[in-house]
Amino acid sequence: MATKAEITAFFEKEIPHFNCIIEEVGNHSALTRHLVGERELRFGGTVSGPTLMAAADVSLYVAIIGEIGLVTQTATTSLNINFLRKPAGDKDIICKCKLIKVGRTLIVGEVSLYSEGDDREVAHAVGTYAVFQ
Amino acid sequence: MATKAEITAFFEKEIPHFNCIIEEVGNHSALTRHLVGERELRFGGTVSGPTLMAAADVSLYVAIIGEIGLVTQTATTSLNINFLRKPAGDKDIICKCKLIKVGRTLIVGEVSLYSEGDDREVAHAVGTYAVFQ
Amino acid sequence: MATKAEITAFFEKEIPHFNCIIEEVGNHSALTRHLVGERELRFGGTVSGPTLMAAADVSLYVAIIGEIGLVTQTATTSLNINFLRKPAGDKDIICKCKLIKVGRTLIVGEVSLYSEGDDREVAHAVGTYAVFQ
Amino acid sequence: MATKAEITAFFEKEIPHFNCIIEEVGNHSALTRHLVGERELRFGGTVSGPTLMAAADVSLYVAIIGEIGLVTQTATTSLNINFLRKPAGDKDIICKCKLIKVGRTLIVGEVSLYSEGDDREVAHAVGTYAVFQ
Numbered sequence: 001m002a003t004k005a006e007i008t009a010f011f012e013k014e015i016p017h018f019n020c021i022i023e024e025v026g027n028h029s030a031l032t033r034h035l036v037g038e039r040e041l042r043f044g045g046t047v048s049g050p051t052l053m054a055a056a057d058v059s060l061y062v063a064i065i066g067e068i069g070l071v072t073q074t075a076t077t078s079l080n081i082n083f084l085r086k087p088a089g090d091k092d093i094i095c096k097c098k099l100i101k102v103g104r105t106l107i108v109g110e111v112s113l114y115s116e117g118d119d120r121e122v123a124h125a126v127g128t129y130a131v132f133q
Numbered sequence: 134m135a136t137k138a139e140i141t142a143f144f145e146k147e148i149p150h151f152n153c154i155i156e157e158v159g160n161h162s163a164l165t166r167h168l169v170g171e172r173e174l175r176f177g178g179t180v181s182g183p184t185l186m187a188a189a190d191v192s193l194y195v196a197i198i199g200e201i202g203l204v205t206q207t208a209t210t211s212l213n214i215n216f217l218r219k220p221a222g223d224k225d226i227i228c229k230c231k232l233i234k235v236g237r238t239l240i241v242g243e244v245s246l247y248s249e250g251d252d253r254e255v256a257h258a259v260g261t262y263a264v265f266q
Numbered sequence: 267m268a269t270k271a272e273i274t275a276f277f278e279k280e281i282p283h284f285n286c287i288i289e290e291v292g293n294h295s296a297l298t299r300h301l302v303g304e305r306e307l308r309f310g311g312t313v314s315g316p317t318l319m320a321a322a323d324v325s326l327y328v329a330i331i332g333e334i335g336l337v338t339q340t341a342t343t344s345l346n347i348n349f350l351r352k353p354a355g356d357k358d359i360i361c362k363c364k365l366i367k368v369g370r371t372l373i374v375g376e377v378s379l380y381s382e383g384d385d386r387e388v389a390h391a392v393g394t395y396a397v398f399q
Numbered sequence: 400m401a402t403k404a405e406i407t408a409f410f411e412k413e414i415p416h417f418n419c420i421i422e423e424v425g426n427h428s429a430l431t432r433h434l435v436g437e438r439e440l441r442f443g444g445t446v447s448g449p450t451l452m453a454a455a456d457v458s459l460y461v462a463i464i465g466e467i468g469l470v471t472q473t474a475t476t477s478l479n480i481n482f483l484r485k486p487a488g489d490k491d492i493i494c495k496c497k498l499i500k501v502g503r504t505l506i507v508g509e510v511s512l513y514s515e516g517d518d519r520e521v522a523h524a525v526g527t528y529a530v531f532q
Contacts, residue, residue, distance in 0.1 A: 077394070107313070
């Protein structure tokens with residue numbers, strides 16, 4: 001298991017363009033905030049689909065290393081996302097991730113995505129991750 | 134909107150082989166029970182994948198007609214399911230369905246599937262339905 | 267690897283209600299026919315969604331055991347299906363399956379589903395299978 | 400319908416950070432190239448998952464506007480992606496997109512993703528798009 005501070009330090013070191021803040025992690029879950037700026041928008045002024053997909057993927061990854069630690073290797077094997085509502089272009093994206101299976105070789109989690117301050121989901125994702133022992 | 138009694142009567146009339154009991158419906162959700170007999174098993178004595186997929190599809194359909202009524206036409210456009218644990222071969226399947234978007238032309242819902250009496254999900258599904266006005 | 271005759275014999279022995287004919291198998295692919303009768307229809311006279319999901323799952327399973335043989339254990343871990351057109355209620359369903367990854371622990375395949383005699387896909391599925399060594 | 404030149408001009412105008420080259424478009428399909436630089440990599444030196452998801456989404460969008468033109472509005476409603484092999488970190492990503500349903504309100508397409516010069520898929524995606532008349 002890895003703590004919020006350890007995971008934050010890891011991301012800052014490994015991913016220079018990283019724009020995610022880990023709010024909470026642990027207990028098979030994660031709460032993450034994804035900063036929205038010019039690069040994250042698409043025409044129409046809403047947050048782009050790829051930004052939402054990246055946020056969901058990162059949130060799942062945070063929940064997973066919160067569970068299995070930073071040592072073991074893991075890789076996304078699939079991601080399914082449904083886009084439900086247009087996110088606000090001037091709000092951060094908040095991801096609530098819950099792991100629904102933590103197996104020896106396979107981890108599955110779901111993520112509800114929100115525009116900050118609005119409790120209606122803007123997207124919902126389910127991802128699967130392979131764990132390499 | 135359609136009530137539990139109306140939906141049950143509809144299924145009994147329209148689908149002779151139907152083996153689902155509607156426990157609760159309404160408020161953007163459904164709780165359904167899917168009877169498990171010989172036909173629902175696969176070798177190894179566990180409930181077959183197609184049985185779980187059918188249960189998820191029916192549970193979503195129940196939640197949807199609980200919301201939009203029996204008159205309007207709807208059709209499944211996609212279903213994504215992750216199989217998480219082996220269901221018990223001698224327990225019914227319980228589906229908890231929650232609609233996460235009820236749009237004018239598109240409805241999206243998720244379903245958690247359980248073996249009765251065990252609170253660990255055996256599968257998790259997300260389905261999308263087109264509504265024809 | 268298992269031949270068409272071996273897989274057919276296996277299904278006949280293990281799955282009494284089985285209604286699939288293996289037309290071709292091998293070379294990372296399968297061509298399967300799924301018989302459509304009363305039980306496979308839904309109201310409106312079209313083939314039901316669960317029937318299509320079951321057909322896709324079986325077709326993937328046939329392609330997989332054609333590749334890795336009948337000994338090794340495998341289980342579906344996820345299935346994603348998109349329903350594209352209404353299948354004819356009086357035609358069998360034809361599945362063309364192609365494996366797109368055959369790994370040591372994970373196999374991924376896609377399936378195009380047709381009503382016999384019509385070359386427009388009625389559904390398209392992608393499934394992942396765990397292989398237990 | 401929109402031509403390759405029209406779509407390219409549209410992307411250059413609307414999306415400043417756009418790093419995709421449209422090689423071919425038309426006939427219900429698209430062939431797109433996605434430039435891989437520092438920003439597109441993850442630790443381990445391979446192309447990141449979000450980069451592949453974004454590439455698939457863009458390739459589908461190109462195929463769709465090649466079919467229905469730049470006027471009509473469309474939005475991604477779901478995307479399912481399976482990651483099959485590690486892409487090379489020093490090769491562009493090539494997407495081959497094929498639309499499998501072009502309906503009045505719903506379009507479905509699939510995308511095979513490759514590292515340039517290697518004919519084994521690195522990922523496979525299926526996306527659905529709502530069309531607003």
